[in-house]
Structures are given as C-alpha cells and as structure tokens.
Amino acid sequence: MTIPRVTIKDVAARAGVSKGAVSLAFNRKPGLSEATRDRIFRAARELGWAPSLTARTLAGSRVDVVGLAICRPARQIGLEPFYMEFVSGVESVLTEHSCSLLLRLVRSLEEEVGLQESWWRGRQIGGSLLVDFRVDDPRVAAVERLGMPVVAVGHPSLTGGLTSVWTEDATAVTEAVRYLAALGHRRIARVGGAAALGHTSMRTAAFDEAARSLELAGAWQVATDYSGEAGARATRSLLTTAPPDRPTAIVYDNDIMAVAGLSVAAEMGLSVPDDVSLLAWDDSQLCRITHPPLSAMSHDVHGFGADAARTLFGLITGEGPGSHPVPTPVLTPRGSTAPPRM
Amino acid sequence: MTIPRVTIKDVAARAGVSKGAVSLAFNRKPGLSEATRDRIFRAARELGWAPSLTARTLAGSRVDVVGLAICRPARQIGLEPFYMEFVSGVESVLTEHSCSLLLRLVRSLEEEVGLQESWWRGRQIGGSLLVDFRVDDPRVAAVERLGMPVVAVGHPSLTGGLTSVWTEDATAVTEAVRYLAALGHRRIARVGGAAALGHTSMRTAAFDEAARSLELAGAWQVATDYSGEAGARATRSLLTTAPPDRPTAIVYDNDIMAVAGLSVAAEMGLSVPDDVSLLAWDDSQLCRITHPPLSAMSHDVHGFGADAARTLFGLITGEGPGSHPVPTPVLTPRGSTAPPRM
DNA sequence: AATAGGGACTTTACCGGTTAAGAAAGCGCT
DNA sequence: AGCGCTTTCTTAACCGGTAAAGTCCCTATT
Numbered sequence: 001m002t003i004p005r006v007t008i009k010d011v012a013a014r015a016g017v018s019k020g021a022v023s024l025a026f027n028r029k030p031g032l033s034e035a036t037r038d039r040i041f042r043a044a045r046e047l048g049w050a051p052s053l054t055a056r057t058l059a060g061s062r063v064d065v066v067g068l069a070i071c072r073p074a075r076q077i078g079l080e081p082f083y084m085e086f087v088s089g090v091e092s093v094l095t096e097h098s099c100s101l102l103l104r105l106v107r108s109l110e111e112e113v114g115l116q117e118s119w120w121r122g123r124q125i126g127g128s129l130l131v132d133f134r135v136d137d138p139r140v141a142a143v144e145r146l147g148m149p150v151v152a153v154g155h156p157s158l159t160g161g162l163t164s165v166w167t168e169d170a171t172a173v174t175e176a177v178r179y180l181a182a183l184g185h186r187r188i189a190r191v192g193g194a195a196a197l198g199h200t201s202m203r204t205a206a207f208d209e210a211a212r213s214l215e216l217a218g219a220w221q222v223a224t225d226y227s228g229e230a231g232a233r234a235t236r237s238l239l240t241t242a243p244p245d246r247p248t249a250i251v252y253d254n255d256i257m258a259v260a261g262l263s264v265a266a267e268m269g270l271s272v273p274d275d276v277s278l279l280a281w282d283d284s285q286l287c288r289i290t291h292p293p294l295s296a297m298s299h300d301v302h303g304f305g306a307d308a309a310r311t312l313f314g315l316i317t318g319e320g321p322g323s324h325p326v327p328t329p330v331l332t333p334r335g336s337t338a339p340p341r342m
Numbered sequence: 343m344t345i346p347r348v349t350i351k352d353v354a355a356r357a358g359v360s361k362g363a364v365s366l367a368f369n370r371k372p373g374l375s376e377a378t379r380d381r382i383f384r385a386a387r388e389l390g391w392a393p394s395l396t397a398r399t400l401a402g403s404r405v406d407v408v409g410l411a412i413c414r415p416a417r418q419i420g421l422e423p424f425y426m427e428f429v430s431g432v433e434s435v436l437t438e439h440s441c442s443l444l445l446r447l448v449r450s451l452e453e454e455v456g457l458q459e460s461w462w463r464g465r466q467i468g469g470s471l472l473v474d475f476r477v478d479d480p481r482v483a484a485v486e487r488l489g490m491p492v493v494a495v496g497h498p499s500l501t502g503g504l505t506s507v508w509t510e511d512a513t514a515v516t517e518a519v520r521y522l523a524a525l526g527h528r529r530i531a532r533v534g535g536a537a538a539l540g541h542t543s544m545r546t547a548a549f550d551e552a553a554r555s556l557e558l559a560g561a562w563q564v565a566t567d568y569s570g571e572a573g574a575r576a577t578r579s580l581l582t583t584a585p586p587d588r589p590t591a592i593v594y595d596n597d598i599m600a601v602a603g604l605s606v607a608a609e610m611g612l613s614v615p616d617d618v619s620l621l622a623w624d625d626s627q628l629c630r631i632t633h634p635p636l637s638a639m640s641h642d643v644h645g646f647g648a649d650a651a652r653t654l655f656g657l658i659t660g661e662g663p664g665s666h667p668v669p670t671p672v673l674t675p676r677g678s679t680a681p682p683r684m
Numbered sequence: 685a686a687t688a689g690g691g692a693c694t695t696t697a698c699c700g701g702t703t704a705a706g707a708a709a710g711c712g713c714t
Numbered sequence: 715a716g717c718g719c720t721t722t723c724t725t726a727a728c729c730g731g732t733a734a735a736g737t738c739c740c741t742a743t744t
Contacts, residue, residue, distance in 0.1 A: 005463070007730055018694050023732060031692060053464045054399045055730035058699050063396075065444075084426055091447050100466070102407075103445045105433050121347065122395045123700085124442070228631035256631070259601075263633035266608075289570035289598070291605035349700055360724050365702055373722060397700035400729050465730085 006049040015043035026051055063126030066094065066312060067102045067119050069112045071132055072226070080226065081255060081284035082301055089305025090129065097313060099126075109134065113142045120148045127151070127312050133158040133198040151312040153304075156323060158198035163315050164323040165308045169199050170206035172297050172329040173251070176279055177210035179331050180249040184339040185277065187218035189247040191234045191257055195223035203253065220247060224257065231257025235264040239276065248340035249277040255286045258294050262336065273338035283332060292335025299329040348391040357385035368393055405468030408436065408654060409444045409461050411454045413474055414568070422568065423597060423626035424643055431647025432471065439655060441468075451476065455484045462490045469493070469654050475500040475540040493654040495646075498665060500540035505657050506665040507650045511541050512548035514639050514671040515593070518621055519552035521673050522591040526681040527619065529560035531589040533576045533599055537565035542595065549593075562589060566599065573599025577606040581618065590682035591619040593639075597628045600636050604678065615680035625674060634677025641671040 012019040017036060024032050025040040032040075044050075057063050068090065070083060087103065094101055102125055106112045116139070119125045126149065130139055133154035140160040143150045152159035155166045173190075180188050190207050193200045204221055211219035220238060224230035231252060238247055252258035258280030265272050272278055272292060280287050283298035307326050314320020354361040359378060366374050367382040374382075386392075399405050410432065412425060429445065436443055444467055448454045458481070461467045468491065472481055475496035482502040485492045494501035497508045515532075522530050532549050535542045546563055553561035562580060566572035573594060580589055594600035600622030607614050614620055614634060622629050625640035649668050656662020 005465070005730095009730080019731075020694060020696095020733085021692085024693085027732080029733095033692065036692080048463070050460050050463045052400075052730055053466055054396050054405075055465075055699090056732075057396045058394075058400050058701085059730080059732040060699055080426075084422075087445075088447050091445075095446075100444050100446065102442050103429075103433075104437075104442065105430050117390075118392050121390070121392050123347070123397075124395055228627050232631055256628075259628075260631035263631055266633040285570050286598075286601075289574055289602035289605055291608040347700095351700080361701075362703080362725075363723060366723085369702080371703095375722065378722080394700055397729090398702075400731085401700080401702040402729055 006047045008049070008051065010047055011040065011044045011049050014047060015040045057123060063123060064097075064099045065102050065125045066090075066099060066309070067104075067116060067125040067128040068131070069104045069106050069115055069128075071106045071109060071112055081286060082282050085284065085301040086131075086305040086308075089302035089307075090309040091305075092302070093306045093309035093313070109138055113139055116148070117142065117146060120146050127316050129153060129308055129312060130159075130162070134196050135198050135201060137198070149312065149315045151308050151315060153308050154198055155202060157202075163311060165304075165311050166325050167299060167304070168325055168328045169203050173203045173206040174210045175328075175331055176251050176297055177207060177214065177216075179333075180251070180277060180279065180337065181214045181216065183249075183277070183337065185249040186216055186340075187245070187247045188216055188249045188251065189218075189220035189222070189238050190251045191231055191238075191253060191261065192221055192223050193226045193253040200253065207251075218245065218247060224253075226254055226257065228256045228260040231260035232264050235261040236268070239265065239268055239270060247276065249279065249337070251279045251281070253281050255280050255282050255284050255294070255296070258296070258336075259286055259290055262290055262294065272336050274341045277337040277340070279337055281329070283329075287334065290336075295334045295337040296332050297329040298332040299327060303327075348389045350391070350393065352389055353382065353386045353391050356389060357382045365393075399465060405465060406439075406441045407444050407467045408432075408441060408651070409446075409458060409467040409470040410473070411446045411448050411457055411470075413448045413451060413454055423628060424624050427626065427643040428473075428647040428650075431644035431649075432651040433647075434644070435648045435651035435655070451480055455481055458490070459484065459488060462488050469658050471495060471650055471654060472501075472504070476538050477540050477543060479540070491654065491657045493650050493657060495650050496540055497544060499544075505653060507646075507653050508667050509641060509646070510667055510670040511545050515545045515548040516552045517670075517673055518593050518639055519549060519556065519558075521675075522593070522619060522621065522679070523556045523558065525591075525619070525679065527591040528558055528682075529587070529589045530558055530591045530593065531562040531564070531580045532593045533573055533580075533595060533603065534563055534565050535568045535595040545595065560587065560589060566595075568596055568599065570598045570602040573602035574606050577603035578610070581607065581610055581612060589618070591621065591679070593621045593623070595623050597622050597624050597626050597636070597638070600638070600678075601628055601632055604632055604636065614678050616683050619679040619682070621673075621679055623671070625671075629676065632678075637676045637679040638674050639671040640674040641669060645669075 008019045008022050012022045022040050025037045053064055091101055104115060106115060116128055128150050130150055131153045140162060150162055152162040152164040154164060156164050177188060192204055207221055222234045224234055250261060252261060258278055261278050262272055265276055270276055278294060280294040280296040283296035287294040287296045304326050350361045350364050354364045364382050367379050395406050433443055446457060448457060458470055470492050472492055473495045482504060492504055494504040494506040496506060498506050519530060534546055549563055564576045566576055592603060594603060600620055603620050604614055607618055612618055620636060622636040622638035625638035629636040629638045646668050
C-alpha cells in the first residue's frame, strides 16, 4: 500500500538503459547484447522486480488469466470431490504457462453469463472454461456473441459448436448397466443428478436404451440435486419396495450419493452387495474408504481438468487439438457389486 | 480476440462527453449533472460497456482481486469439504464488493511464498488470505517484508502479529474430550491431521492437557495426512488392541477420516457407538449421510470464510475489526457417540 | 569514398482507465 | 457592470508496461 513499488523505470535507471530495453530483455526478444541483458537482469534481481501483469495486459498482449464459474449451491459444492479435483487438474496446466485461474461460484446461469461477459469485457480473462451444460444452454450464444475463447466441458450435442472436451457418458452408462446385467441383475435403478443438466439427460437416455435392449425386468430412474441427502432419500424410496420387485442394483451419478445409499442400505438392514449392489460414479478417494468399498465408474478427473485447460491454451494460441473426448469412465469393481442373491 | 472491444472512449463519444466525464459517472463522483450522468449510463448500456478492471487497477486505484493459495496434495484437496466451503464463504463476501478470488493450489510453502510475492509485485492482487499455518511459518516474514495486506487464518500464536481470524481449537478439543469422558469413556484416542500444521499441534497439546486433567486411563494420538486412507490405517491400528485396553472413543481431525474410521469399525465387526464412539470434525454434509450419522465438532465453515474475507476488506480499507476469533466449533451429538458398553 | 545493411538501443505512441488542474457558463450580490 | 463562487465539464498527465519506428554507429561491399 504505502510502500512504493518497484517499476520498470527503476530497473531501467539502475541498469542504465531505457525501459524499452528492459522490456525486450524480459520478453526474450532479440536486439540486445548479452552484456546489457545480464546487466538488466541483475538490476531487476537486486530490486526484486517482476513485470506487472496488469500493465502487460493493458499494453495489449495476451491475458494470463482464465476464468471458471461453477454453478451449484454453495453448501453442496463443498462436498463434490469432482470439482476440486477438476480444478486442481486445470491449475496444474495453468501453472506451467504461469497463468492463473479466476474462480467464482455462481448461483444461476444468468449470473454466470453476466460474469463471463464482464470478465471478458473488462479484460480480466483471456478465455474461459465452461462446465455443467444444460440443454439449450444460454452460454453458447452469449460466448459466441462476445467472441471469447472458450472450452466447453460437455458433450458436443450440448455445446453447440464450441470447442469441447467431454466424457462419453452414454457409453459409460451402457457399460455400467451391461455389467450389472451380466452379474445377473434384472431390476436396476439409477439415481441421477440434476435433471436440468445436459449430461444427466444423456445418461438418462442411455440408461433407458440399455434397459430396453437388455430387456430388463425393471428399470427406475430418479433425478436428484446431487446432494447426499437427496441420494439417501432416493435410495430409501427405491429400497422400500417389497423384495420380489425391489431393484437389486443401483447406479449413482456421483460418489457422495452412493455413499449415502450405502448408509441407507445399512440402516434398512440390507446387506451390500448381497441384497443390493451399488455402483458409484467419478470414483474419488471416498469410494475406497467405505465398507464395503464402492465399485465405481472410474475416471481421471484431474487429467480431465488438465486436458480442458490444455485445449483452451490450444484454442488461444491457435494450435493444439480442437474438440475431443477424454477417456470414458471405466468400470472399477470393488466390494459393492455382486450377483443378486435371489 | 478479433472483435474490437468497447472502451471508455466509445462511450464518451456516444454520450457526447469526454472520457473524464464517463469516469466520473461510473465512479459516482460529484461534478456531473443528472442529465449527463443519465446520458452516459444509457450510452454505456447501449454499447454494453463496463470499465476495464485492468486499466482501472493500473491507473492507481485499488486492486479488485484477492489471492488464496492452498497447500495440500492435489489428490487430497478434492476430498476435503472444508476448503470448498471456506472458499464459497470467501466468495460470497467478495462478490458483494465485486471483487474476485485468485485461487492457486501449491505444493509447498516455498512455492506459496514465491507466488504471493509475484502476485503482489505484479499488482495482481490487493491482498491475500493465508491458511494452514505451520509453526514458524515463513510466510509471516515474507508478507511483512512486502507490506502486503493479509488476513491470516490461524491462531495468533502462529501468525506472528498478522491480522488473524481463528477458531479456538484448544477449547473445542477440550470440549470434545470432556464430552466423551462425561459419557464414561476412559480410553480416548485422537486421529490428528498433518503434524507440521500449527493447529494440529495446538489440538495435540490441548488433548494431552485434557487427558491429564481428566485422568484418563488411556490417551492416544496419531498424526496423519488428513486422507481417508490414513484415517482408516490409524483407526485400524487403534482398534486392533485387545478389548480391555482398546480405546472406546476416537476423535478425528476432519470428516473424511471419521467416515473412513466408521468403515474400518464395520469391517472389523465392531459396532458404532456400542463398541467404539466416533467424533468427527468440521461437520460437512458427509456426517449426516453415514450410518450411524456422525457426531461432530460442528462449525460454520462458510461463515468462517466470509468472516476472513470481511476482515481482509476491513484491513485494506482501514476500518472494520482486526484480529478476532470466530465461533468455536460446538459439539453436535448424533448417532456415533454413546456411553461405552463395558 | 560512398553506400547499404544490420546490430544495439532509444523514442514515442499507445493500451483504457483515473485524477488533478483548468476553463466556460450561470448565478447572486454589491 | 463587474466580481467572485459554484457547478459542470474538458484537458492532460499519469499508471507500468509493449511494440513499431527511429537513431546511431560500425562493418562489409562496390
């Protein structure tokens, strides 16, 4: 605050050159002798100077910040291991490019649209990562109107032509259902995420399709808000049906609901996996610490985030890959899935 | 990128005034007639203009960004509900001041020191929130040298004179142990967090002191890395002792380890709370979805974050409260604690 | 000897705002 | 009418960098 900060001018004065020369040195551009360059760097080191990103940004070069707005209720976000892992993957790539992440939790998509717009308009960010696509997502049009570089984390069918990175959820759901069917399950339920989310509806459709093609005797789906409580509620209602018609296997859309489901089964005196098999999604550490450990559709969320960030850089610099899928979640059997008892 | 952005000049031209006038209008400073002000706002709205924070920052006013670096292994952070909740609390206050959060996950304290320094030097941030203090934390000196406004989230005994916000962990630990002792427990264990962290060592000391003053028959403490796996390991080793000497109650330093502990008990055929009582810390949603639900030392982490952010604003603007504690975690009994069976 | 070419810097004009100082117009007052 | 005082705006200098254009000097070429 009160302390005068060191600027390029001080460095220039100390090195006995113009500030243009300092700029050249720090951007590794040609046109300076070794000796001068050294003198400049020494002066900068002695003064503890680093170029101001603010000024650099203003001067027209690129912006070293990317934005990420996450739209979920605050209380819930804390529990979703997915995001922090995703963010840490994003960070790991940004750091390599000495770029920072501007993170904001928003309450609605409209708020996000406004935020992205003001970030971009105010030159706060050089591009953005968009997550949690809805069907007919308003962000697609908004972002195109702005001409802002964006990587959409979501299936191309949802992201309307934006450069996208996604997991093939339909394939994964199909694999999950096939696996349970192969174990002998004929009555399978799915506890899905928020119905408004695009990937939820894709998973729902894929589940329906799989149930149909496998001619399951029973198939249920229930939409939740991803919270543990909702997962518990859904599980409770699914398992209160009398035994012959009760589902013998449940697939969850995230980890936390699967953990809640496990507790509900215990509370109802049902044994997992003997009475009911449970299959989680995302596979954070949480799945490995329950008893029994949860089988899960497992994928590398950290790597997913890293890939998204890399793709954004590719987009900004004009090279690198365009839209592409990341590895599909694979089934990782643990102790919570087995053939049905009856 | 290619699209020319709207600047203050365009707005000024459209409103038929100088850019100085536009600046005055947007900063709600006196010296403009109502009519002109309206005209300017209308022009800005029509053009979709918002002032560039970058330029605004450069022009000498304050910086509308605060920094937060979190130092924990990436894979683990995802699971710690504490941080996301804390962050969301911070955000909620920042948003009111239309201020953003610059978040970075770092791998070491040295990295954090470097990061904070370059953020500050590069005028990227107007201040910072520091978390996870160690004993003799190097950040204290670094930050003082820079003269950067900072709010330390940690006990004053650790934060060396920086403006601090903290929970009275020692009091909470004492309450936890007293409660268990009151239930009749005489052999109590604590599964703590990373030993290097200051609050861990404070809790450890408080636990020792409580055990001594209550003359417990047995008191164990084990340090972990906060991960579920470590919590499971610790619990397993604590519970393998033969019954008469086995601890009958365990306090955990976070939620996730308590959940892991619960699973270990189940896996070992021990009943919670009959054979062993478990007490979690922080009390995220996770505690309510297990079976039995976990008793916990509960506090408002979201509010904690909000308070820290408010304090930082107070520090920057020169008003508001200085160092102060936030409410001490309170015991919230649920199903995982009861009098010991034997 | 005159000229071209190129290396090593410096100058200067921005980037998009803020802000202190200056100027024009309107008003009340003697 | 002349004076000072506001109110309302404009001007111009900055903030700390970048980058294009300009300057200077030294060497090689014809």
